[in-house]
Amino acid sequence: xxxxxxxDTQPEMRVRxxxxxxxxxxxxxxxxxxxxxxxxxxxxTRAKVAVFVDGCYWHGCPAHYRPARLNAEFWASKIEGNxxxxxxxxxxxxxxxxxxxxxxxxxxxxVAADRVRAAVATARALSNPL
Numbered sequence: 351x352x353x354x355x356x357x358d359t360q361p362e363m364r365v366r367x368x369x370x371x372x373x374x375x376x377x378x379x380x381x382x383x384x385x386x387x388x389x390x391x392x393x394x395t396r397a398k399v400a401v402f403v404d405g406c407y408w409h410g411c412p413a414h415y416r417p418a419r420l421n422a423e424f425w426a427s428k429i430e431g432n433x434x435x436x437x438x439x440x441x442x443x444x445x446x447x448x449x450x451x452x453x454x455x456x457x458x459x460x461v462a463a464d465r466v467r468a469a470v471a472t473a474r475a476l477s478n479p480l
Contacts, residue, residue, distance in 0.1 A: 361455035368463035
C-alpha cells in the first residue's frame with residue numbers, strides 16, 4: 351500500500367487538466383472543512399464545491415469493483431470502510447453547505463469537467479442571486 355498515491359493520481363490529473371482547460375481554477379488536496387480530517391481532490395472554496403476523484407477498486411465502484419481473491423475478508427472490510435467514510439464525508443460537507451461531486455476514475459475527463467463546471471456555476475448563482 352506504500353506505493354499508492356494519496357494525490358496526483360492519473361485519473362485525478364486527467365480531471366484536473368480538463369477542469370483547468372475550461373477555465374476553472376481550484377485548490378488541490380485541501381480540507382474543505384478544516385476540522386474534518388478529509389481532503390478533497392479539487393476544492394472551489396468560494397463556491398463551496400468539493401470534488402473527489404475516486405478509484406474504482408478503493409471506493410468499490412458498482413461497475414468495476416472486483417473482490418480480492420487473496421485475503422478477501424480484509425479487503426472487503428477495507429473497501430466497505432472506505433464506502434462508509436465517503437458517505438459520512440458527503441453528509442458532513444453537505445450539512446456545512448458544500449456541494450460534493452464524486453467522480454469515478456473510469457469517467458471521461460471532459461464529461462467530468464462539465465459536471466464540475468455545472469456544479470460550480472450553480473453554487474455561484476445560489477451564493478450571488480443578483
